[in-house]
Amino acid sequence: MTTATIAGLFAAHSLTAAALELPTGGLADVLGRRAVLIAAGLLNLIALVLVGLGSAPWLLALGMVLMGAGRALSSGPAEAWYVDTVHADSGPDADLRPGLAGGSSATSAALAAGTLLGGALPWLLGVGPDLGARLREVSSGLLLPLSVPLLLGAAVEIAFVLYVVTALPEPPRSAVALRDVLRDIPATVVGGLRLGGRDMLVRRVFLSAGAAGSALVTIELLMPGRAAAVTGAPESGAVLFAVLACAGFICSGFGSHLAPLTARLAGSGERAVMVSLGAGASGLLLLAATAASTGAGALALSATGYGLLYLGLGAAGPNQNDILHRRVTRAGRATALSVQSLALQLVGALTGLVVGVLRPGPAPWLLGGTALLAGSLLWVRRSALAPSAPQARTPQPSAASPSVPQEPARFEI
DSSP: OOHHHHHHHHHHHHHHHHHHHHHHHHHHHHHOHHHHHHHHHHHHHHHHHHHHHOOSHHHHHHHHHHHHHHHHHTSSHHHHHHHHHHHHHHOTTSOOHHHHHHHHHHHHHHHHHHHHHHHHHHHHHTSTTOHHHHHHHHTTTSOOTTHHHHHHHHHHHHHHHHHHHHHOOOOOOOOOOHHHHHHHHHHHHHHHHHHHHHOHHHHHHHHHHHHHHHHHHHHHHHHHHHHHHHHSSHHHHHHHHHHHHHHHHHHHHHHHHTHHHHHHHHSSHHHHHHHHHHHHHHHHHHHHHTTTOOSHHHHHHHHHHHHHHHHHHHHHHHHHHHHHHHHSOGGGHHHHHHHHHHHHHHHHHHHHHHHHHSOSSHHHHHHHHHHHHHHHHTTSSOOOOOOHHHHHHSOOSOTTOOOOOOOOOOOOO
């Protein structure tokens, strides 16, 4: 396949996820977290099998579209279920940060392990007795070494669906007709969009997600080419980038683990977000400053900047989401998370288009770094967080209408 065809397949994934982000968030709030998570797991299972076994472009495109739909379905329900459960168990004032940090660290650890395992398995199958050749022979060419990581991912999705069915109990919901579900989704989506318009803290969380999306797209677009320039060849550059990606996920997981401590040291979740995003922005600015240099010192600074970016984003996430969950009710929680994810993806896509036309050098790196720095500066002015308990007792006019307390006054793009 040509590079343009491959880019088109990834665009099919991203555009599907973006188009379905808000409607599926509303679906989770109306229909239930567990049902939507099960649907996400099944769609991802089918998608991974199609991409792992398919050879025709239309089959691969279908797989990427289904994967995008699964991505949209899974972007908020699990976290919304967690927060609902903690609130039901320990009250609306329960500290959410340790659990959110633990979940984010687990995600980063899984991404790091998956990056290494997915890259190493096809190579390992060709070592020694060449099990990859036997796979091709036994399956008449259907199974290739590159199919194995994807099929392993499909097996993980089966385990995921079984886990959701058995280990994520939800309070019983009243029976809802399909037409009522479809009718309530637009109202829930509109409520989620309005939420960012009328609540300053929620608006900051959404804008910070967009800034993080800009930073992530910058690093993901530019770092592979930079790694190839360092090693002198695309193949060795790809190996270096795989190692860097794994290291980035580890830094992100470590940052998430440090999120509660960051909040305590900074004095509040808001200041922790400001410090964390500022640290991430300094990492991108270091990469911008060393973009035209190839010496050992410049490489060391580049590696430091790369780690700082992921460390900062990892530490900011749980603190942002802790603020977000204190400002929304159960009825609109998954929708709010979908708006946050949508902001990350849309701003990231726009940044990617701009980065693609900028001349190589510091300028593309500066774009992402400046966006993340602006996201950090959003949190300079501190706001008074309203108590959670009154919000939880406020009667809701409709299950599809998220509400927040009156003022006084939280990216595997």
